[in-house]
Amino acid sequence: MKEINIIVCAKQIPDPEVPFSNVSVDVEKKEVIVDAPNVISPYDENALEAAIRIKEEMGGKITVLSLGRKVSDTVLRKTIAAGADALILIEDPAFERLDSNSVAYVLSCAIRKIGAYDLILTGRQAGDWDSGQVGLLLAELLEIPSISLARSIKIKEDRVLVEKTVPVGYEVVESGLPALVTVSNEVGELRYVSRSKMMGLLKRPMTIPKWGTKDLVDNVERLKKIQLVELSPPPDMRRACLFIEGSTPQEKADKLASFFKELG
Amino acid sequence: MSELLLLVEAKEGLLDKTTLELIRAGSELAKELGIDAAAVVVGNETSPLAESVASYGLKKIYKLEHPLLKGFQPEAWAGALEWLARQITPRIFLISHSFVGKEVAPRLAYRLNTELTTDCLNLRIDPQDGLLIRTKPIYGGNAIAALKCAGLPQMVTVRKNAFEPMEKVATQSDLVDMVPALDESIIKVKSLKTVKEEVVELDKANMVIAAGRGIVAKEDFEMLAALARALSKSQGNVMIGCSRPVVDKGWMSSDRQVGLTGSIIAPDVYIAVGISGAIQHLVGMIRSKKIIAINTDPGCNMFKVADVGVVEDYKTLIPALVKKLEESA
Numbered sequence: 001m002k003e004i005n006i007i008v009c010a011k012q013i014p015d016p017e018v019p020f021s022n023v024s025v026d027v028e029k030k031e032v033i034v035d036a037p038n039v040i041s042p043y044d045e046n047a048l049e050a051a052i053r054i055k056e057e058m059g060g061k062i063t064v065l066s067l068g069r070k071v072s073d074t075v076l077r078k079t080i081a082a083g084a085d086a087l088i089l090i091e092d093p094a095f096e097r098l099d100s101n102s103v104a105y106v107l108s109c110a111i112r113k114i115g116a117y118d119l120i121l122t123g124r125q126a127g128d129w130d131s132g133q134v135g136l137l138l139a140e141l142l143e144i145p146s147i148s149l150a151r152s153i154k155i156k157e158d159r160v161l162v163e164k165t166v167p168v169g170y171e172v173v174e175s176g177l178p179a180l181v182t183v184s185n186e187v188g189e190l191r192y193v194s195r196s197k198m199m200g201l202l203k204r205p206m207t208i209p210k211w212g213t214k215d216l217v218d219n220v221e222r223l224k225k226i227q228l229v230e231l232s233p234p235p236d237m238r239r240a241c242l243f244i245e246g247s248t249p250q251e252k253a254d255k256l257a258s259f260f261k262e263l264g
Numbered sequence: 265m266s267e268l269l270l271l272v273e274a275k276e277g278l279l280d281k282t283t284l285e286l287i288r289a290g291s292e293l294a295k296e297l298g299i300d301a302a303a304v305v306v307g308n309e310t311s312p313l314a315e316s317v318a319s320y321g322l323k324k325i326y327k328l329e330h331p332l333l334k335g336f337q338p339e340a341w342a343g344a345l346e347w348l349a350r351q352i353t354p355r356i357f358l359i360s361h362s363f364v365g366k367e368v369a370p371r372l373a374y375r376l377n378t379e380l381t382t383d384c385l386n387l388r389i390d391p392q393d394g395l396l397i398r399t400k401p402i403y404g405g406n407a408i409a410a411l412k413c414a415g416l417p418q419m420v421t422v423r424k425n426a427f428e429p430m431e432k433v434a435t436q437s438d439l440v441d442m443v444p445a446l447d448e449s450i451i452k453v454k455s456l457k458t459v460k461e462e463v464v465e466l467d468k469a470n471m472v473i474a475a476g477r478g479i480v481a482k483e484d485f486e487m488l489a490a491l492a493r494a495l496s497k498s499q500g501n502v503m504i505g506c507s508r509p510v511v512d513k514g515w516m517s518s519d520r521q522v523g524l525t526g527s528i529i530a531p532d533v534y535i536a537v538g539i540s541g542a543i544q545h546l547v548g549m550i551r552s553k554k555i556i557a558i559n560t561d562p563g564c565n566m567f568k569v570a571d572v573g574v575v576e577d578y579k580t581l582i583p584a585l586v587k588k589l590e591e592s593a
Contacts, residue, residue, distance in 0.1 A: 017542040019565045023406040032407045133370035140374040145452035169461030175453040189512040229410040241573045253584035
């Protein structure tokens with residue numbers, strides 16, 4: 001097959017691995033305040049890894065598309081460092097706090113603007129709202145087949161062959177191209193990008209297109225914001241931890257063993 | 265006449281408990297709105313499941329039957345449910361946030377031109393406009409959002425265990441046969457084979473020993489297995505679980521993953537080894553009766569939610585613990 005054109009949709013979010021003590025809720029403003037650096041949503045990193053593996057095997061081009069609020073090219077340039085070829089940022093105040101249908105709509109406009117593609121990969125869900133819908137909605141909008149929860153993706157001639165996680169194990173499915181596949185973490189972590197490589201890349205001048213409403217959307221009326229009625233903090237999860245002390249590991253182990261004995 | 269509709273699901277051929285939870289949620293909402301609650305069973309042969317769901321107080325059970333609905337093919341199911349929704353125009357459509365729900369609900373919502381909210385914990389009706397207020401955890405559970413969406417049907421997926429399962433009633437639901445207009449051409453994704461794997465059901469464990477990012481070598485799982493063997497003599501069914509990074513590394517299969525996108529469990533005892541306690545993980549195990557944390561970092565989050573903590577390297581602590589447990593057995 002000819003070289004393959006892959007689009008990866010990657011969302012920038014506050015690091016979801018951050019301790020819960022760094023997250024607070026502003027009830028008045030209905031905002032979640034996260035004291036954490038921005039990262040690429042973990043499942044989107046898995047999607048990028050899957051794309052890079054396909055490119056390594058058969059050649060091709062990977063374009064990363066990122067829609068968000070204050071999207072930062074320093075965060076997203078990591079995708080280039082890892083192996084993507086192009087990065088397009090989609091940013092506009094009109095695109096903030098959109099509902100899932102509207103996010104998918106803006107992405108579909110961007111993808112139509114890009115033009116030719118064979119495969120679209122997205123993470124199975126974003127690490128902030130965890131809706132898990134945008135990928136499938138995007139495929140509906142573009143009228144292409146969609147496959148979700150991939151743990152392995154292969155291109156065979158003009159078809160995509162996917163192993164997807166199902167409750168009893170896995171299912172092997174295939175469809176024609178172009179197609180959209182949502183990727184799960186079983187695919188594997190995004191390859192390591194060294195700090196020096198990342199720093200070098202940040203210094204290199206690079207044209208990163210930034211698209212807004214005027215570039216993409218004819219009908220702004222179609223964009224709908226999330227209607228938040230209220231936002232509240234979660235129930236308190238804290239427990240009073242009893243620390244087992246001891247001067248040696250064996251002493252701690254012995255005390256822990258007696259704890260189990262009391263339970264049993 | 266607009267009604268509330270919910271999707272029935274089976275597990276190993278039998279009615280799934282999550283469907284009984286949906287019936288509870290749906291019955292309450294329907295009562296509040298003064299509308300009927302109905303369910304739909306999808307398949308090529310729906311009678312056994314339709315009959316088993318007919319004794320939970322729903323007004324109607326739609327039997328959506330077609331040869332293409334054999335097994336589960338997302339495009340065929342979405343197509344059939346779209347057809348049904350156009351026939352009966354439900355006001356509310358509830359689906360479990362299950363494997364099937366995650367596949368079907370977004371596709372269906374798009375086709376019905378409505379906005380779906382996934383993974384809801386609670387549902388209520390806004391008395392002003394009659395819209396569904398959907399409560400769902402965001403940022404992994406660090407905040408709880410209540411939101412409203414326009415569009416009909418009002419559509420959500422509901423998290424497992426968010427509602428108590430419905431009890432049986434004396435009356436029987438009416439069974440209604442429906443044959444959707446479906447054509448093979450809607451199926452663009454072809455299933456080649458399904459490979460069954462040994463799947464661990466962590467929710468059946470009394471005790472779960474879970475490994476996290478702090479586990480440095482794949483061989484160290486042997487240590488955890490030895491601990492599981494030693495503890496199983498006194499603690500019942502002991503299973504090994506993990507947090508997400510361990511699955512990403514390919515060291516464990518995803519059926520052992522505990523957390524938001526893995527299993528959400530509540531064993532008697534949960535032992536977190538080398539798990540720092542990211543919120544996505546905590547959501548999966550916070551309802552455990554006793555939580556024990558083993559970690560070298562005394563400041564890590566896991567200790568904040570644990571009942572018992574040991575600040576120690578697992579590589580020295582666990583072999584010592586196994587030795588002690590075996591001696592005193």
